[in-house]
Amino acid sequence: MSTPPPAxxxxxLDAHFASPDDLAAAPALAQLLRRECAELDASLRRIEAQxxxxxxxxxxxxAGGRSDLRRIRFRSxxxxxxxxxxxxxxxxxxxxxxxxxxxxxxxxxxxxxxxxLQLEALVGNLEDVAFSIVRQxxxxxxxxxxxxxxxxxxxxxxxxxxxxxxxxxxxxxxxxSTSRPKWTSLIMAVDSRVEKTLAILRPQALTDYRALLAALxxxxxxxxxxxxxxxxxQIPNPLVLMNEENKEKYSQSFLALCALxxxxxxxxxxxxxxxxxxxxxxxxxHFDKTACLDNGLWAIDELVHPVASRMEYHFAKWSEQPxxxxxxxxxxxxxxxxxxxxILQPLIDHARLAGLSAKESWVTGMVKMLxxxxxxxxxxxxxxxxxxxxxxxxxxxxxxxxHFNDLMISFDKxxxxxxxxxxxxxxxxxxxxxRSLSVFSxxxxxxxxxxxxxxxxLSSAQDKLKSEMEDETSWSCSDSQHDQLGHMENSIxxxxxxxEDYKAPPVSEFVVKTALxxxxxxxxxxxxxxxxxxNRSSSVKFLNDFFLVLRDRCEALQLSNTALEDQSLSKxxxxxxxxRYCENVLREWDEDTTFLDxxxxxxxxxxxxxxxxxxxxxxxxxxxxxxxxxxxxLSWEYVQNIGSWSGQTAVDDQILDEENAxxxxxxxxxxxxxxxxxxxxxxxxxxxxxxxxxxxxxEGLDYFIYSSIRWGELNFSDTGVIQLRVDTKALLHIFRPxxxxxxAFLPFLSESLRLLTMKESDAHYLLEMLTDDTRSNNCLKxxxxxxxxxxxAAKILRSRKFGG
Numbered sequence: 001m002s003t004p005p006p007a008x009x010x011x012x013l014d015a016h017f018a019s020p021d022d023l024a025a026a027p028a029l030a031q032l033l034r035r036e037c038a039e040l041d042a043s044l045r046r047i048e049a050q051x052x053x054x055x056x057x058x059x060x061x062x063a064g065g066r067s068d069l070r071r072i073r074f075r076s077x078x079x080x081x082x083x084x085x086x087x088x089x090x091x092x093x094x095x096x097x098x099x100x101x102x103x104x105x106x107x108x109x110x111x112x113x114x115x116x117l118q119l120e121a122l123v124g125n126l127e128d129v130a131f132s133i134v135r136q137x138x139x140x141x142x143x144x145x146x147x148x149x150x151x152x153x154x155x156x157x158x159x160x161x162x163x164x165x166x167x168x169x170x171x172x173x174x175x176x177s178t179s180r181p182k183w184t185s186l187i188m189a190v191d192s193r194v195e196k197t198l199a200i201l202r203p204q205a206l207t208d209y210r211a212l213l214a215a216l217x218x219x220x221x222x223x224x225x226x227x228x229x230x231x232x233x234q235i236p237n238p239l240v241l242m243n244e245e246n247k248e249k250y251s252q253s254f255l256a257l258c259a260l261x262x263x264x265x266x267x268x269x270x271x272x273x274x275x276x277x278x279x280x281x282x283x284x285x286h287f288d289k290t291a292c293l294d295n296g297l298w299a300i301d302e303l304v305h306p307v308a309s310r311m312e313y314h315f316a317k318w319s320e321q322p323x324x325x326x327x328x329x330x331x332x333x334x335x336x337x338x339x340x341x342x343i344l345q346p347l348i349d350h351a352r353l354a355g356l357s358a359k360e361s362w363v364t365g366m367v368k369m370l371x372x373x374x375x376x377x378x379x380x381x382x383x384x385x386x387x388x389x390x391x392x393x394x395x396x397x398x399x400x401x402x403h404f405n406d407l408m409i410s411f412d413k414x415x416x417x418x419x420x421x422x423x424x425x426x427x428x429x430x431x432x433x434x435r436s437l438s439v440f441s442x443x444x445x446x447x448x449x450x451x452x453x454x455x456x457x458l459s460s461a462q463d464k465l466k467s468e469m470e471d472e473t474s475w476s477c478s479d480s481q482h483d484q485l486g487h488m489e490n491s492i493x494x495x496x497x498x499x500e501d502y503k504a505p506p507v508s509e510f511v512v513k514t515a516l517x518x519x520x521x522x523x524x525x526x527x528x529x530x531x532x533x534x535n536r537s538s539s540v541k542f543l544n545d546f547f548l549v550l551r552d553r554c555e556a557l558q559l560s561n562t563a564l565e566d567q568s569l570s571k572x573x574x575x576x577x578x579x580r581y582c583e584n585v586l587r588e589w590d591e592d593t594t595f596l597d598x599x600x601x602x603x604x605x606x607x608x609x610x611x612x613x614x615x616x617x618x619x620x621x622x623x624x625x626x627x628x629x630x631x632x633x634l635s636w637e638y639v640q641n642i643g644s645w646s647g648q649t650a651v652d653d654q655i656l657d658e659e660n661a662x663x664x665x666x667x668x669x670x671x672x673x674x675x676x677x678x679x680x681x682x683x684x685x686x687x688x689x690x691x692x693x694x695x696x697x698x699e700g701l702d703y704f705i706y707s708s709i710r711w712g713e714l715n716f717s718d719t720g721v722i723q724l725r726v727d728t729k730a731l732l733h734i735f736r737p738x739x740x741x742x743x744a745f746l747p748f749l750s751e752s753l754r755l756l757t758m759k760e761s762d763a764h765y766l767l768e769m770l771t772d773d774t775r776s777n778n779c780l781k782x783x784x785x786x787x788x789x790x791x792x793a794a795k796i797l798r799s800r801k802f803g804g
Contacts, residue, residue: 296364
């Protein structure tokens, strides 16, 4: 009993002799086969002869080289050599080691030449298989696709052979590029031939895959949605309804297409690598989808394309109701989700496409389809309407943009939930994986549209802010914290976080919430660069505009040029509080991972924070300067008379002491105004800035009064010392509600009084010690005096008149 012919031979015969009429072409086919066999035999004989010659040459040179090296080694070690060895060594000396090196290099070149011949053979095999597949394709028809035949099996086998050939070529190219990085011409020539071949194979493989899908009944008919009730009928999935035989055919076609895409992607990786690329990259059996499959899986994209053509029929009817477009896309995606996962995920796992999810690929494909439609039909019209808008039509156009982006944000979230359903994801990676699914990728290729969206967001926010600022109650600061509080309660108030803590006006919170809302909407954008551009054109600009308003409100008060009034203090304090509150919020945002690395120094709001810090500091300094100047004007006569009181406040013949002495009449008005200013500032200003401000006021008054006294020219009697002490205590009394030891912030007056109230003997002793430069500083520190120096202390002591 004769052995039946192999399956490949039967397939070949079935392909060329499908009917008795094809027998007439048998002589021509036989002649073609004999000619191809003769050419292949001749090529094989040439390669064998070249290899034999190269091997013989290499063996001869290798034996000679080994003999020469052996003689040199014996010669160098002083070993005995015979005459024949001497002759060989002399030959080596004449020829020289460079010639030996050249021979070794020539041997290495022959090896590389053999690799080149192998590349030629691999590429030739790939081209032959591709030619065979294309020639066979014309004989297939739609009716025979699902029918069991050897033709389809043979074609599938040829496609896998071509894929394996490309994989072998890639492995060889990586080896050549690593060992011979300068052989770029050879690599480019091979790449060009392989690329041309793949340009033939891919369309043919996709055509066969589409034909199989059509034979399976894909795409199914789409039922129209009930727009009134938002109800949809369930759409049958042909992939789920396949019988076992058709499922096997589909699986083979799916896997072959995945394999072809895999090798194509590996080629792209290799071509993008630097000279340091390792062979493991192209030789790896596993594949990282994030590197090369960002554009989707071909096999799943081909499921989406025919569905898209039917969906666009419905889209065209809903140009004025875009919510129906997003709803239909979501509905179709969801209906086929289970079938896609059940049928395609095992195939993807079988293809060893590591990390690739069928659900995510299906969702990505549907999103890409929708992006394409929006890019062609919807956004150009929106952009045109924005450019051509009149003042009256502006609100309507902006509303359309806002509404459409709201729909996109909602759609993105729902589609992401579909893609992630049933998948365990690491929280830190989930955002990166979702970027490929965003419908907002439409802005990636159209930055002008992104700018329009940002401008619309900014315009809408500015309109709302304008109406908010027109209400004066939005600028009123809280006065619920103006009660006189003890030190313990006050210290708690320095931990500020909320608007109420900062006593900021309500408009500042409105601005912060509006800017945050704009930034949160921008998070839907698929990459950092787009998010930065959007934020800088919308939320950051919106904040800057408000900060300029704060500055203008303060400048309009002209604090340094006019007398202080309660209204001026209130408005300036509110503006400072708003600036401090906004500064605190921006610093918190900078620490949020959402805003990290969005700016040149890692901060998106560096310039804005600096502006607010400068604004608050400048106007606090203006308030401080105005209060000190006001105090100076009111107290000028008083400070000129310090030290010349000499009993003028005594009553009859009573001895003046602190018990019956009153505050100097010229000093009372100053203290009253200062008390009023500090009380109002405590009521209006946030606790942190008020703390710094009252301390600065105290230090400024301390230096002003101390430096105004003509030390060394006046003679302080006992009465004068007591009066200065009473007046100083009255001044300290103003600051005592804010601090248990306000003396620490009036150090010059406090230390001057300590020197003036010393006993006469102690004063004379200290004055003598101060004349000794080597001991003066230690002496002052021993007395607890850390601010006045030796010269100042000496002047103060000389101004003391004892016994008067």
